[in-house]
Amino acid sequence: MAAPSHRLTAPFGLKLKRLDVRIGVVKLQRKKISHSYGVKVQASSSTMPFASPQLLLCRSRFASKQEQFFPRCTPRNSGPQSHDSPPKRDTGIANEKDWGINLQNENVNESGTNEDGSTWYRKSGEDIGDNGYRCRWTRMGGQSHDGTSEWKETWWEKSDWTGYKELGAEKSGKNAEGDSWLETWQEVLHQDEWSNLARIERSAQKQAKSGTENAGWYENWSEKYDAKGWTEKGAHKYGRLNEQSWWEKWGEQYDGRGSVLKWTDKWAETELGTKWGDKWEEKFFGGIGSRQGETWHASPSSERWSRTWGEEHFGNGYFMTINLIFRYVL
Numbered sequence: 281m282a283a284p285s286h287r288l289t290a291p292f293g294l295k296l297k298r299l300d301v302r303i304g305v306v307k308l309q310r311k312k313i314s315h316s317y318g319v320k321v322q323a324s325s326s327t328m329p330f331a332s333p334q335l336l337l338c339r340s341r342f343a344s345k346q347e348q349f350f351p352r353c354t355p356r357n358s359g360p361q362s363h364d365s366p367p368k369r370d371t372g373i374a375n376e377k378d379w380g381i382n383l384q385n386e387n388v389n390e391s392g393t394n395e396d397g398s399t400w401y402r403k404s405g406e407d408i409g410d411n412g413y414r415c416r417w418t419r420m421g422g423q424s425h426d427g428t429s430e431w432k433e434t435w436w437e438k439s440d441w442t443g444y445k446e447l448g449a450e451k452s453g454k455n456a457e458g459d460s461w462l463e464t465w466q467e468v469l470h471q472d473e474w475s476n477l478a479r480i481e482r483s484a485q486k487q488a489k490s491g492t493e494n495a496g497w498y499e500n501w502s503e504k505y506d507a508k509g510w511t512e513k514g515a516h517k518y519g520r521l522n523e524q525s526w527w528e529k530w531g532e533q534y535d536g537r538g539s540v541l542k543w544t545d546k547w548a549e550t551e552l553g554t555k556w557g558d559k560w561e562e563k564f565f566g567g568i569g570s571r572q573g574e575t576w577h578a579s580p581s582s583e584r585w586s587r588t589w590g591e592e593h594f595g596n597g598y599f600m601t602i603n604l605i606f607r608y609v610l
Contacts, residue, residue, distance in 0.1 A: 388402060389402075400420070417437075419435075429454065447467045450464045461489070466481075493521075497518065498516075500516045524548065524549070543562075546559065586607075590602050
């Protein structure tokens with residue numbers, strides 16, 4: 281009787297030309313005292329595509345150009361602050377008082393011209409509606425004498441008899457170099473119509489585009505809370521600099537009863553077809569849970585390398601770890 285054949289398949293059922301597997305470490309540990317089970321196998325540098333000098337050179341060159349336009353990618357760059365420049369990355373929830381905005385000064389309508397010929401304006405007012413609706417707002421802006429540089433800002437504060445409250449702002453602009461940007465943030469307090477619980481929601485978006493090269497970035501942040509401790513946080517970021525693009529997503533969820541979920545997913549790619557990324561996830565409840573992650577790289581020639589790792593925590597001080605390395609060609 282002939283032995284049954286086994287065909288190696290890649291993810292999604294794709295056929296493999298070659299598959300290399302490296303089993304790292306499987307351990308059962310308690311408070312830094314480890315008892316090893318299984319075998320530890322060291323992978324040679326030839327199986328690690330990240331060791332390629334060409335790839336390291338490419339990523340190093342890209343990192344230096346990336347720092348020039350995207351200060352968020354390197355925390356040591358603070359970025360410009362003026363109205364005539366795109367906003368810094370890394371969104372935050374600001375307060376109108378920090379910007380010198382006083383919503384108490386209602387029904388303002390003023391404008392003027394500066395010594396350099398640039399113009400500015402400022403308006404504020406109050407809108408009244410049904411069910412106690414009230415909205416106080418302030419708008420301001422300006423532009424250079426030739427119109428090549430422009431900025432606008434709007435701030436508002438809303439409320440009604442149901443207890444709904446909202447603070448928000450929107451800022452946009454462009455400069456003489458052709459750079460343009462848009463930034464919004466919002467904070468809302470309201471009562472959930474299904475659970476009748478008080479909820480707080482915060483959100484912010486930022487985006488900017490270069491006027492001199494194929495470059496831009498976008499960020500979206502959100503936070504949600506309710507009166508019982510339920511919490512949800514997350515962000516989505518995207519950037520592009522000429523031939524390279526990158527993405528980042530992360531999230532956190534807390535149910536208010538001890539359950540926690542956290543995750544992160546980052547990846548990047550070039551127009552030539554090279555891709556790489558990293559992601560991880562952890563789930564816990566009452567000290568019992570798991571962590572897992574993957575680092576991967578794919579070349580234009582369909583060669584793929586990945587390292588996966590995982591941890592299982594049993595709630596009694598013991599946890600198990602495992603590392604696997606895969607290298608295959610489709």
